[in-house]
Amino acid sequence: MKTFKLISLDIVENDNSVEVPLEDGLILNKEDEHSTWLIEAYTDLSKYDYFKKIYETGREIIVEAVITKKDNAPAYFQTRISSLQKFEQHISVLFQGVLRRNKSDYSELLLDNLIQKGLQGEALLNEFKEKMKSKPKLKVKDS
Structure with a gap:
């Protein structure tokens, strides 16, 4: 334990x-x-x-x-x-x-969330880096 x-x-x-x-x-x-x-x-x-x-x-x-x-x-x-x-x-x-x-994989959840918001290319990369540092709460989808 x-x-x-x-x-x-x-x-x-x-x-x-x-x-x-x-x-x-x-x-x-x-x-x-x-x-x-x-x-x-x-x-x-x-x-x-x-x-x-x-x-x-x-x-x-x-x-x-x-x-x-x-x-x-x-x-x-x-x-x-x-x-x-x-x-x-x-x-x-x-x-x-x-x-x-x-x-439990925060990075995958974050990336999915940003893609759902329509981000792509350089904007996606920059937002992803920023959010990985600040770690905002994300909505969880059921399996």
Whole structure:
């Protein structure tokens, strides 16, 4: 099992993403036969009702996580909430899921996004270089 620091977390829903303001967070690669990952987000109490609705329905959600360093490309996980704990001022949300390898290559997602915007040639190359440095959030298409 390997443990990493969770730097940022977003919930990806349709064409939107909901930023989860982290007080703290961890992500664990269980390195089991199912390639399971656990993501714990310790966040503001104001998100409790949002996560409670997701938890009660048991539906799968895609999360975008930046791990270890702010500069790292985000990784996408297909998850379910396995635990939701309420504290005085914060909540702990535990997600369990698998890495979506086909969604984890940021450069491919970025290039596809720029091509969809109609960029080509020198303009495409310049925008790609700029965005690879700034790493803006991208919309994720379902497989």
